[in-house]
Amino acid sequence: MEKPRWSTKFFKRNILIKIFMKVQIELFGASREFSNQNYLEFDIENDSTIKDIRKNLINYLFKNFKGNENFIKIVNSSVFCSKDNIISDNYKITSNEKIAIIPPIGGG
Numbered sequence: 834m835e836k837p838r839w840s841t842k843f844f845k846r847n848i849l850i851k852i853f854m855k856v857q858i859e860l861f862g863a864s865r866e867f868s869n870q871n872y873l874e875f876d877i878e879n880d881s882t883i884k885d886i887r888k889n890l891i892n893y894l895f896k897n898f899k900g901n902e903n904f905i906k907i908v909n910s911s912v913f914c915s916k917d918n919i920i921s922d923n924y925k926i927t928s929n930e931k932i933a934i935i936p937p938i939g940g941g
Contacts, residue, residue, distance in 0.1 A: 852879040856926055858886065859933040863907050867894070877926065883913045884922040886932060911936045 853876045860871055867873060867890075875889050890908045898904055912919050914933040915926075926932065 853877065854879055854881075854926075854928040856881075856886070856929070857931045858890070859931060861933060862936040862938065864911065864934045864936050867898075867904065879928075881926050882922060883920055883924050883926070883932070886913065886926070887922070890934070907936045908934070 856875055856877055858873045858875065860867055860873065865871065873890070873893065875886070875893075877885060877889060887908055891905055894901055894904045894908070911934045913924075914920060914935055915924070915930060919935075920932075
């Protein structure tokens with residue numbers, strides 16, 4: 834009877850390490866209904882953008898408010914600010930940065 838042959842192969846593994854950072858979203862206007870506090874905090878991946886924040890907010894709304902359509906409309910139609918400047922969806926967020934969500938104001 835022939836003995837089984839054993840071979841050992843080593844493979845290099847590509848390891849992806851994700852770095853997360855905390856961001857605080859200050860809530861203004863109608864977005865204050867998203868929380869009993871005046872802000873929300875998220876752990877997001879490094880190099881995240883405002884577009885990613887919108888996605889995080891919408892996921893939060895699905896989880897906590899069963900996808901309330903009015904809340905989702907608020908997120909999609911709001912502008913975001915940092916240090917008193919309106920920022921675009923491509924704006925890259927820095928660690929521990931405070932971002933504000935400014936919903937549209939209705940009126941007549």
